[in-house]
Amino acid sequence: MQPAMSRVPAACAGDCRFFREEGSGPIDRNKPAGPLLKISRGTTIYQHEQPAHFCYKVVEGAVRLSRLLPDGRRQILEICLPQDTFGLETSECYSATAEAIGDVVLLRCPRECIAELQDERPHVRGKMLSMLSRGLCAAQDHVAMLGHQSAKERVACYLLRLAGGHESQQAYTVRLPIGRQDMADYLGLTIETTCRSLSDLKAKRIISTPDRHCIVIQNFAALESVAQGD
């Protein structure tokens, strides 16, 4: 079943970058080793329940994975930022819809390439498993949040997550990759409630909002205690 030789199609060669070590700095865009896909704001990358041909990795920008409920409500499952991968499912069809939030640059890899890379390069297997495993863990975090946290807790949690463990004593500026509506759909709230929660944090001087897309965390300790229900 495996006539060795160069089983990995030429188009795949560059896509090994898909599995390069993370945390070893951002992808070097001066030495592009494969086709970068540029996609403009709002474009649908793929749709829920359609056949899954490709996997993706975000190079620049942000992508939202969401599901549309029969009555038009929308749940955002994940906001993918640079270095994140999506569309890795092993089932026939995509398990969510993927859309570009702003202009986005992606790395795209055909699924059969991934399969072959796995056969030929053992480290790719581990990488693949850990990507999926991390995704699962993130989804579980999300479930725990939606199941039993109040609006204020959810908003505080999300801000802390964006700050990504920078639990410094000083003020820390977070750039929001998404607008209020997306934030609301991610947190399982309405846009109004999301807004009110932010206003609340602002009134308590825990955060400040110099502009729409920026939030400055003024008091990490207080934000953490809000995130855990006072």
Place this chain on the structure above:
Amino acid sequence: MQPAMSRVPAACAGDCRFFREEGSGPIDRNKPAGPLLKISRGTTIYQHEQPAHFCYKVVEGAVRLSRLLPDGRRQILEICLPQDTFGLETSECYSATAEAIGDVVLLRCPRECIAELQDERPHVRGKMLSMLSRGLCAAQDHVAMLGHQSAKERVACYLLRLAGGHESQQAYTVRLPIGRQDMADYLGLTIETTCRSLSDLKAKRIISTPDRHCIVIQNFAALESVAQGD
């Protein structure tokens, strides 16, 4: 820590059953090929954030995966039924706590065995990926449910899931693997709300409840329309 010996430890041999094809009937308990672990009601199998040494597969009974929030609230992430696997994470520590709901029979496999099985038996890789992938998809379903569905919708969804696609015209009896409290914690509701939702369905003659652990779906169509928000 691991005195090597033969590459796949003897204890693992039987645990290949871990990856046998599903849908090919239940595990044959007359020909046990490995150690079956019997665990009694309420026992903690492993705890969230403790080092992950083993993976498990449910043979009999039900297991709940949950997280305890700092303030004592609990979110159940998954109810594992016979054939389901859990504890497959690739991170160092378990991503949730696992507890036996009733008396339970499990298949247990050390993680290093899984790793070696993967190296030696290609089909195990695909199996492993599809197990994780399925788990991810289930978690995403859960997120979508908790994010934007009302109590009645959640309860209806859960019942339909338990019925497992048996969308027959006739009445169908579902055996609840869990009590009301676990159901509530899974659905992100209180036990009272869960109860009231069930009573509602009963009042509308969509279900009937001959006893605590049984629910008879009398009207699939109506249950589905409740699940989708009327």
Place this chain on the structure above:
DNA sequence: CGGCATGTTGAAACGTTTCAACGAGAGTGG
């Protein structure tokens, strides 16, 4: 039978949603 865990129901309190109005900023064209 009592004792205990589990399930059910009621009424008030609470938080989120809904609906509506308004504000701020970016882009366009006069």
Place this chain on the structure above:
DNA sequence: CCACTCTCGTTGAAACGTTTCAACATGCCG
């Protein structure tokens, strides 16, 4: 430069659904 429009964000007040707290019912086991 200003008015215009369009999208996005913010705030208020009432409506709604879920939670909370309390009481009671049921089933099981010693």
